[in-house]
Amino acid sequence: MAAIPTSLSEPSVADSEYTGLDRSRILSHPKSTTPSPSPAPSLSLSFSSFLTGHSAVSPGGPLSPSNAVSPSHLSAVASLIAQSFTPRVSIFASNDANDFARDKGFASVLDLFRPFGDVIPGPVVVRDTQGISTTLDDFGIRFTSSALFPSMQASHQQSSPKSRKEPTAPCFDLQDLDALLDIYLGKGIRYFSTDLAAPPAGLHDDLYYRFLQRLLASPPVSPHESFAHPVAGIIAISSRNPQPIETLSSLYKAGNDAVVPPYMSKDYLRYYVLIHDEDHSDLDRSIALFERMKRHFGFHCHMVRLRSAKADLSSSEPILLLPPSQWISAAEEIALLKSPPEKHERYIFDSDVQNMRAFVHELVVKSLIPFMERCVSTWNDQIAASRRGLTGRFFSASRRFLGSNNRGLGSGIAQSATSGNYDPITGSYGFMTAESQMRKLADYGFMLRDWKLAHSTYDLLRKDFLNDKAWKYHAGSHEMAAASLILSGTPLSSKTRADTLEPLLDSATYSYISRCSQPTYALRTILISSELLRSRGGGAADDAARWLMKAISEKLMGNLAHALIIERVSACYSIRKGVGSQGWGNRRRKAAFWQLVAAKEWVGLDKKQHARLCLDEAGENVYDALDWTEEPGQLLFELRHSTESMVYDSSVS
Numbered sequence: 001m002a003a004i005p006t007s008l009s010e011p012s013v014a015d016s017e018y019t020g021l022d023r024s025r026i027l028s029h030p031k032s033t034t035p036s037p038s039p040a041p042s043l044s045l046s047f048s049s050f051l052t053g054h055s056a057v058s059p060g061g062p063l064s065p066s067n068a069v070s071p072s073h074l075s076a077v078a079s080l081i082a083q084s085f086t087p088r089v090s091i092f093a094s095n096d097a098n099d100f101a102r103d104k105g106f107a108s109v110l111d112l113f114r115p116f117g118d119v120i121p122g123p124v125v126v127r128d129t130q131g132i133s134t135t136l137d138d139f140g141i142r143f144t145s146s147a148l149f150p151s152m153q154a155s156h157q158q159s160s161p162k163s164r165k166e167p168t169a170p171c172f173d174l175q176d177l178d179a180l181l182d183i184y185l186g187k188g189i190r191y192f193s194t195d196l197a198a199p200p201a202g203l204h205d206d207l208y209y210r211f212l213q214r215l216l217a218s219p220p221v222s223p224h225e226s227f228a229h230p231v232a233g234i235i236a237i238s239s240r241n242p243q244p245i246e247t248l249s250s251l252y253k254a255g256n257d258a259v260v261p262p263y264m265s266k267d268y269l270r271y272y273v274l275i276h277d278e279d280h281s282d283l284d285r286s287i288a289l290f291e292r293m294k295r296h297f298g299f300h301c302h303m304v305r306l307r308s309a310k311a312d313l314s315s316s317e318p319i320l321l322l323p324p325s326q327w328i329s330a331a332e333e334i335a336l337l338k339s340p341p342e343k344h345e346r347y348i349f350d351s352d353v354q355n356m357r358a359f360v361h362e363l364v365v366k367s368l369i370p371f372m373e374r375c376v377s378t379w380n381d382q383i384a385a386s387r388r389g390l391t392g393r394f395f396s397a398s399r400r401f402l403g404s405n406n407r408g409l410g411s412g413i414a415q416s417a418t419s420g421n422y423d424p425i426t427g428s429y430g431f432m433t434a435e436s437q438m439r440k441l442a443d444y445g446f447m448l449r450d451w452k453l454a455h456s457t458y459d460l461l462r463k464d465f466l467n468d469k470a471w472k473y474h475a476g477s478h479e480m481a482a483a484s485l486i487l488s489g490t491p492l493s494s495k496t497r498a499d500t501l502e503p504l505l506d507s508a509t510y511s512y513i514s515r516c517s518q519p520t521y522a523l524r525t526i527l528i529s530s531e532l533l534r535s536r537g538g539g540a541a542d543d544a545a546r547w548l549m550k551a552i553s554e555k556l557m558g559n560l561a562h563a564l565i566i567e568r569v570s571a572c573y574s575i576r577k578g579v580g581s582q583g584w585g586n587r588r589r590k591a592a593f594w595q596l597v598a599a600k601e602w603v604g605l606d607k608k609q610h611a612r613l614c615l616d617e618a619g620e621n622v623y624d625a626l627d628w629t630e631e632p633g634q635l636l637f638e639l640r641h642s643t644e645s646m647v648y649d650s651s652v653s
Helices: 015-019 021-026 048-052 076-084 095-103 109-117 154-158 174-187 200-217 244-257 283-297 330-338 350-388 390-409 413-417 434-447 451-468 471-487 494-515 519-536 538-554 559-574 588-604 608-621 635-643
Strands: 088-093 124-127 133-136 142-145 230-238 269-277 301-306 319-321 347-349
Touching (some): 076 200, 076 471, 076 519, 088 095, 088 109, 088 244, 095 109, 095 230, 109 142, 109 350, 124 350, 174 330, 174 559, 200 519, 200 559, 200 608, 230 350, 244 269, 244 283, 269 283, 283 301, 301 350, 319 350, 347 350, 350 451, 434 451, 434 471, 451 471, 471 494, 471 519, 494 519, 494 538, 519 538, 519 559, 538 559, 559 588, 559 608, 588 608, 588 635, 608 635
Parallel strands (some): 088 142, 088 230, 230 269, 269 301
């Protein structure tokens, strides 16, 4: 399987530049130790510098790498999926802090911080509920804007909060994804490859992973899952602020007083950041202010020293080109690809990079991870543990029985239909309910890679959501129970897949499509689980292909994505190599057939260059050895004839 690109959001330049060394420096893989040429003595274009601790190129020559990241214990695709469900950190920045960022050439503090959260430099140690420590080398966080909080409308505040259900957003925008795929295919398949000499089979993987990452990048805030809810909030000011303590207090109050939906808790970690202006502020005064901050606000504070000067190619000090976050949305990447490079190229001093890396590492290791571990321990001991025993199951049954008996005792409409905690009118549980907190327990376990805790909690919640007819919660718990089961490393025998995994995925997709009218979440369910199943190989890869066929038959995606997923069915079959010298049990013919079907789809969409890649691969694997496939009237002959007028240049395509 081809390596997943480390950075998948490089700026747009002319197509021809992506076939040479300029692009490889922007998109280099963190494991690579080969130094990349640089267009200027003080410039390094490698985004891996930000992720692995490699220093910029100094005027005297390349500096030695430091804090290199060791290989992940997860497979590449499992790591990609795990990184898509990372803790969200909202940023509340003062006006002076945002002015500081603009002086450096960034739109805001969020714009400056965002790329540094993709992968935390250095090892991150997390402890599960059994006290077992795990070292993660691919852990990340997602910096988000405080403006993304879904505040209630004024009409909702004036009327009853149960007047109507809030509109539910799709998991992603299908039109944006198709538009982005169109841009990718227009530039040629090697545009997004990390290996410029990769064979076509590896290039298919690169395109699909790019698509999958964009699909998972920006889920909306939703009541049925807490992945997009803030785990922490950064309250940031700069050393320019004339009333720093008062400003920090007012920013805290503004966040605490924000009106949010009843399913979202405001009990998240607050982290206070002082941005010291290295060029114009006195360091002693900033240190004194930082000490005052710690006395007022406690341990969760940090002072990050950054230069306010705008770095550019004329700078004498080492600088780096800061690409966008690799987790930008499809719409954001479309905007980048359509804008000239000079409009979004941002340079930053190497000293700033090192200080930002230290800041993010301290935030995660000393504050965020311990906070999440304490939450998991509290919820697990106080809520989940009692529900897992015999007494807890008896209590749940009694609660449902008494809830049903209350219907004749004058209870309200919402009470009569449910156990009491779920509100069918707003379609959510309040954030203080046991169900909501247990869902957060499962989600926090998933984000901390405690797969077994996550799976057992999702599995426990499924029955509650079914009894309450909370269908979106019900679908979400099945979706994540399936993903966490595969990620946990549990052996997936044919019996386990048929008796456990199959019902989970079937229930999730049915509820999302038929009960919730949320086909994008159903597509996410299928793509995540099928890719994880494919990585297991054997019969699991056959199951992955079958679930992708379900997504195709349900027409859950746009036209270009439809063709891409047909092509992915072939990839699921091709991973089975068979046994013995004859390769018994392989799926070469099925893989070639689905490549042929994909080529037919690409031709119909006028993507003949990509269709030619599919035809070449299908022919090389199976059909070139068969004489009858080249006879007029055969599908392979007709497709090759329709693309033969196209000039096929493998160095560009």
